[in-house]
């Protein structure tokens with residue numbers, strides 16, 4: 001999680017990275033927990049898929065906005 005840029009980066013499998021806005025699409029809380037399968041919002045427990053950002057549980061019905069990221073051996077760049 002990169003709080004000052006409102007970005008969450010997931011790694012559901014080794015070498016597989018995805019970036020999303022960290023702002024929950026339900027009512028705008030920042031998401032707080034990332035597991036191998038889910039990005040979780042603490043406010044009302046919306047769960048999003050770590051690969052697609054699509055909501056899979058909870059009240060959110062819209063996906064997290066994708067963020068473009070580039071991963072090198074030493075850095076993660078996002079835009």
Ligand code: FES
Pocket residue numbers: 024025026027028029041042043044045046058059060
């Ligand atoms: S603001 Fe995230 S679940 Fe409600």
